[in-house]
Amino acid sequence: MIDPKVLRTDPDRVRRSQKARGESVSLVDELLAADEARRSGISSFETLRAEQKDLGRQVAKATGDEKAALLARTKELAAQVKQAQADADAAEARHLELSKQLGNLVIDGVPEGGEEDGVVLESHGTPRDFAAEGFEPRDHLELGEMLGAIDMERGAKVSGSRFYYLTGPGALLELALSQFALSKVLEWGFTPMIPPSLVKPAAMEGTGFLGQAAQDVYRLEADDLYLVGTAEVPLAAYHSDEILDASTLPRHYAGLSPAFRREAGSYGKDTRGIFRVHWFDKWELFVYCDPDQAEAEHDRLLQFEKEFLTALEIPFQVLDVASGDLGLSAARKFDCYAWLPTQSRYREVTSTSNCTEFQARRLGIRARFDDGVRPLATLNGTLCAMTRMIIMLLENHQQADGSVRIPEALRPYLGGRESFTPVEVH
RNA sequence: GGAGGUGUCGCCUAGUACGGUCUAUGGCGCCCGCCUGCUAAGCGGGUUUCGGGCUAAUACCCGAUCGUGGGUUCAAAUCCCACCACCUCCGCCA
Numbered sequence: 001m002i003d004p005k006v007l008r009t010d011p012d013r014v015r016r017s018q019k020a021r022g023e024s025v026s027l028v029d030e031l032l033a034a035d036e037a038r039r040s041g042i043s044s045f046e047t048l049r050a051e052q053k054d055l056g057r058q059v060a061k062a063t064g065d066e067k068a069a070l071l072a073r074t075k076e077l078a079a080q081v082k083q084a085q086a087d088a089d090a091a092e093a094r095h096l097e098l099s100k101q102l103g104n105l106v107i108d109g110v111p112e113g114g115e116e117d118g119v120v121l122e123s124h125g126t127p128r129d130f131a132a133e134g135f136e137p138r139d140h141l142e143l144g145e146m147l148g149a150i151d152m153e154r155g156a157k158v159s160g161s162r163f164y165y166l167t168g169p170g171a172l173l174e175l176a177l178s179q180f181a182l183s184k185v186l187e188w189g190f191t192p193m194i195p196p197s198l199v200k201p202a203a204m205e206g207t208g209f210l211g212q213a214a215q216d217v218y219r220l221e222a223d224d225l226y227l228v229g230t231a232e233v234p235l236a237a238y239h240s241d242e243i244l245d246a247s248t249l250p251r252h253y254a255g256l257s258p259a260f261r262r263e264a265g266s267y268g269k270d271t272r273g274i275f276r277v278h279w280f281d282k283w284e285l286f287v288y289c290d291p292d293q294a295e296a297e298h299d300r301l302l303q304f305e306k307e308f309l310t311a312l313e314i315p316f317q318v319l320d321v322a323s324g325d326l327g328l329s330a331a332r333k334f335d336c337y338a339w340l341p342t343q344s345r346y347r348e349v350t351s352t353s354n355c356t357e358f359q360a361r362r363l364g365i366r367a368r369f370d371d372g373v374r375p376l377a378t379l380n381g382t383l384c385a386m387t388r389m390i391i392m393l394l395e396n397h398q399q400a401d402g403s404v405r406i407p408e409a410l411r412p413y414l415g416g417r418e419s420f421t422p423v424e425v426h
Numbered sequence: 427g428g429a430g431g432u433g434u435c436g437c438c439u440a441g442u443a444c445g446g447u448c449u450a451u452g453g454c455g456c457c458c459g460c461c462u463g464c465u466a467a468g469c470g471g472g473u474u475u476c477g478g479g480c481u482a483a484u485a486c487c488c489g490a491u492c493g494u495g496g497g498u499u500c501a502a503a504u505c506c507c508a509c510c511a512c513c514u515c516c517g518c519c520a
Contacts, residue, residue: 039478042477042478042489043478043479043488043489045489046478046488046489046490047488047489049488049489049490050488050489052500052501053449053489053501055500055501056446056500056501057446057447057449059446059500059501060446060447060501061446061447070500071500071501072500073500074500074501075500076500077500078499078500078501243475373475373476
């Protein structure tokens with residue numbers, strides 16, 4: 001949710017933001033009307049209720065005829081109070097419903113437009129020239145099968161399409177990546193967390209995943225729980241309905257969890273291998289901070305993501321995501337796109353969002369600052385989505401014979417091993 | 427899954443059998459002040475939280491808030507119903 005005061009004092013700014021997102025601008029006017037109705041509803045309820053309480057006190061003290069007279073009067077008032085409360089509740093509910101539809105305010109400077117309009121801010125590393133090296137690169141699945149690292153067929157047999165087994169070297173790679181990620185997050189001062197990956201509707205709703213992204217979420221009907229698509233959800237909900245001491249900010253958490261995604265509407269897209277799957281494991285970075293520090297923290301998250309990709313020797317670009325492609329919660333988003341040799345293009349591997357106070361307001365996360373209790377800012381960023389990172393390692397570090405060089409940074413977590421080589425598998 | 431118990435303003439706690447100055451008690455902690463070579467102790471005052479109003483700002487005023495949501499009633503911490511969380515025991519289980 002955005003700040004209701006901004007809506008009242010500067011509705012044009014909200015309209016601009018809605019327009020930049022490609023969302024309905026008339027929602028802003030509906031919200032303004034709902035807000036007004038809500039405030040006047042509450043106000044008339046409070047007035048009546050004060051009167052009722054006062055009468056109640058008199059009744060408590062009175063006796064005999066006096067009491068009977070007061071009781072007769074107060075009965076009618078009670079009916080009015082009840083009605084006023086019902087009206088106020090209805091107006092409040094309407095306002096809340098509309099508020100939740102409104103996306104976060106886009107930060108100035110975010111490029112306008114949709115998916116194609118993101119701006120490349122920087123490029124790091126140089127894609128290999130396989131032609132110059134004299135061989136045609138194999139794609140990650142071919143390499144994965146040669147190495148005995150990825151088994152899609154059995155994944156499909158057991159769980160269906162878009163499921164996989166990581167076997168032998170594949171499993172080792174994921175665990176090495178995970179260990180490497182852990183050592184980095186500790187070095188950067190994050191608290192490592194293993195959060196629950198099933199959450200209640202409130203957590204999903206509060207993080208903004210039940211809006212336009214709802215069709216992509218797995219739900220367990222029998223238990224009314226959701227499977228999270230990212231550790232962002234349990235990490236954001238961790239402090240829900242809490243008031244934190246400002247002196248404990250910023251708080252840096254790094255969560256390792258599975259990510260479950262229905263990938264509805266992506267039929268036929270990226271169907272080969274483990275590029276787009278229904279489940280993968282991921283290290284996610286999460287920050288709670290003073291809204292004043294949010295943009296600086298956002299830059300830091302991006303730095304960490306860049307450092308990780310650089311250490312793994314993967315060429316990548318940084319994209320400033322356009323306003324129409326931000327999702328509900330983000331006010332600004334930077335994606336890292338890594339070079340995928342067999343597609344000769346950069347593909348998304350990480351994404352970091354500054355959600356400002358949007359999620360905190362929905363989840364009731366506040367902090368006690370010198371100037372009072374205010375919602376704080378939340379930010380998140382991918383550190384390592386295992387399947388995508390494995391793809392990038394396999395393809396970028398492959399050799400002519402199908403073996404794959406292990407970047408130095410990962411070797412300590414693989415017993416010093418320098419490469420994986422093709423094997424006979426069954 | 428079965429049986430029983432508990433849930434009060436940071437923590438502990440009084441209040442719930444019998445609805446009405448509960449406008450929620452007391453202690454700890456914390457904040458301010460006094461006293462004081464300095465600290466401690468002592469003394470006095472303040473302290474649920476949230477939303478709103480009014481202020482230059484304090485002060486002050488109004489509403490909500492006793493796990494959550496409903497209900498009964500003129501009136502609910504207190505009575506009724508549902509749900510949630512935690513604890514104990516039993517069963518099952520990595």
